Amino acid sequence: MAVFDTSGDYTQAVLEVVADIPPGRVMTYGDVAWTFGRPGARAVGMVMRFHGSELPWWRVIRAGGHPPTGHEDAARAHYEEEGTPLLPATTPAGYRIDLAKAGWSPS
DNA sequence: GCTCTGACTATTC
DNA sequence: CGAATAGCCAGAG
Numbered sequence: 206m207a208v209f210d211t212s213g214d215y216t217q218a219v220l221e222v223v224a225d226i227p228p229g230r231v232m233t234y235g236d237v238a239w240t241f242g243r244p245g246a247r248a249v250g251m252v253m254r255f256h257g258s259e260l261p262w263w264r265v266i267r268a269g270g271h272p273p274t275g276h277e278d279a280a281r282a283h284y285e286e287e288g289t290p291l292l293p294a295t296t297p298a299g300y301r302i303d304l305a306k307a308g309w310s311p312s
Numbered sequence: 313g314c315t316c317t318g319a320c321t322a323t324t325c
Numbered sequence: 326c327g328a329a330t331a332g333c334c335a336g337a338g
Contacts, residue, residue: 215335234320238334245334246320252335254319262319273319295326 215243219252222311226264228287230309231302233268240311270294270301 218241226232234246250273253262263280266272270292272280277298284291290303 213336238320243334244321247318247333248320248335250319251317252319257319265319267319268321276319297327 215241215245215248216252216256218243219249220256220260223253223260223262223265225311226261226309228261228264229289229307231264231266231270231289231304231307232309233266233304235268236310237265266302270304271296272298272302 219237222232222237222240232240234249235244238245238249249265253260253265253273261283262273263276263283266280267274271277277300281291281298281300283289284302290306291300292303293299294301
């Protein structure tokens with residue numbers, strides 16, 4: 206499987222963009238991918254899974270403001286810690302990020 | 313160069 | 326709202 210490494214340009218781009226997201230702000234996988242001109246939303250997620258250990262992965266969420274699958278609890282802790290605007294929702298996680306306020310785009 | 317997988321997205325039921 | 330389906334892309338084998 207994609208045993209990721211910083212070898213690929215795509216991976217590097219993802220690492221840079223994610224690392225550049227300020228606290229209290231979030232970007233969707235699609236937006237992050239679009240930032241460096243490549244709609245690989247899934248690929249972005251894979252990079253996070255492998256390098257998430259050293260990245261603010263919770264600042265990268267899915268479209269609709271849902272946290273990454275299987276990491277909803279950990280993500281929520283970071284959001285509250287950074288003051289990221291959350292919204293109550295009838296989702297499995299029980300909440301979702303307020304993209305209208307937390308949504309961020311690289312300058 | 314083809315196949316498989318995945319922290320995705322959009323559409324449809 | 327929730328589950329299922331199909332289409333996406335990048336990288337390893």
